[in-house]
Amino acid sequence: MATCNEIPKDVIIEILLMLPVKSLIRARVVCKNWYSIIINPSFVTKHLNHHANSGRLFVNRYDKISHKYTFSLFPDQTLAGSPPVCQDVVVDMPYHLVANLFNGILCLCDPSYRFALWNPATREFRSLPELSPNFLPDMVSGQETYGFGFDPITNDYKVVWIWNTWDPCKEINSPYEAAVYTLSTDSWRYLDHVALPYPIIDTPLSNTCINRVYHWFAMDNDRHALILSFDMGNELFHEISHITRYSKHAVLAAYNNSLALINYDSFSTVDIWAMMEEGCWTKQSTLQLPDFIEGLLGFWTNGQIFMESEGGDSHVALYDLETREIKKFASEIWAECLVYRESLVSIRGRDGFLEHDQLSDVDKVLNFCE
Incomplete structure (x- = not known):
């Protein structure tokens, strides 16, 4: 069996890049070679941006039943489960x-x-x-x-x-x-x-x-x-x-590494603009949303956008800009939605x-x- 010093360094790096942070913290004690790789700033940057480190949804939410603010993290990009649960991250907050x-x-x-x-x-x-x-x-x-x-x-x-x-x-x-x-x-x-x-x-x-x-x-x-x-x-x-196209309901967000303006004068029609250069805005999309949407929260991956509903059945939904499909999840919440990478x-x-x-x-x- 080959020791960690006998495996080519580039192979070791590629394997380590596939691991979650929790495993990497353990792996650093295997040998000095792995330790030096894992703490190297270049490796830290590569791991952050590696395709295996896919974005996950981090939600700062208010539960109307328990009357507590809670941090939650979806386990993967499928956004399965309601409410989102990850025991390593969920914390009940006394206030927001x-x-x-x-x-x-x-x-x-x-x-x-x-x-x-x-x-x-x-x-x-x-x-x-x-x-x-x-x-x-x-x-x-x-x-x-x-x-x-x-x-x-x-x-x-x-x-x-x-x-x-x-x-x-x-x-x-x-x-x-x-x-x-x-x-x-x-x-x-x-x-x-x-x-x-x-x-x-x-x-x-x-x-x-x-x-x-x-x-x-x-x-x-x-x-x-x-x-x-x-x-x-x-x-x-x-x-x-x-900003001439600003309304009181407008939202700023990051979109494809550009600053985006999500602008809506009414809750049914939404324009998405991206600032490719300072002061130069290009329209990306115009959306027609259902009446139950109260506000927009930001972007998810692959051209999807977070929305918040209104009324007694308050929830966050995900709207696909290409398919025009709406997926509801995480009911009974007030939320901030952030894209989290380990x-x-x-x-x-x-x-x-x-x-x-x-x-x-x-x-x-x-x-x-x-």
Whole structure:
């Protein structure tokens, strides 16, 4: 029988790329050769993008029966089962956490704007340092939003937090300010001289970080819609030209590695636009949806789109843009729908892995909520 050192390295790599993260964490102790392969940043990237690491549906949902928020992960791309169950990931939340996802890393944000990073595959969990903005006298907290993404130049993950303050006497908001958290330094930095003069910046329902740039809907003082972007590399904000085809029900999402605008003036007719170049929008499709659809949540694989129904039988459905078929699943929920790929990316640990401690990832998330 050949030992691990006798098998050609390229063959070993191809075999390891087919394995899930849980198996790779075990495989790293087989021999030094496998260990060096698995922790190599090049292998981590190849595994994330490998065809065997297919996208799975991650749902942040509200159960109307138990009155709890729950994180759930479908076991595979077939989206079988209702409700979706994966015991490694499902956690009952005391209240809603906003979740953002990039490269298999979840960025969690609670109603008090405490942040945490979580890799469900490796079970790494990291609470971010708390940041308390200094408010001027007589000012109180106003509106807040955030974004999460990756800077490929520095190979670093970043969270950008945007907030403004409210003057209850004058009944006006201050311009938005911002701070950035960098994973490599585990610290926040205020972005000096940033004053975003928008009355509204909306939090997207799905991750909109594309080619290191994160995107939000915003509204100027004349109530014109625009897209605000933030470059995770140079840490600069940029305003993309006004959107003439915007409606109050519009949704931003990633679509074939481009920014997409899902726009609908009524719930029966939906236009999908993709921004191939900055400010240049191309219509991809026009949909005629049934009356029970309340909103659109984002894209799944192979030209399918998540939708949310209205009424007492609230559920998430999947609409196929080519066949026009609708598949209902996960009843009685309010949801964020994210496409999840397992990742070896480490958010803690010198050698790219954390040794498991006595707390499970579920316990860590629940402790974060307390």
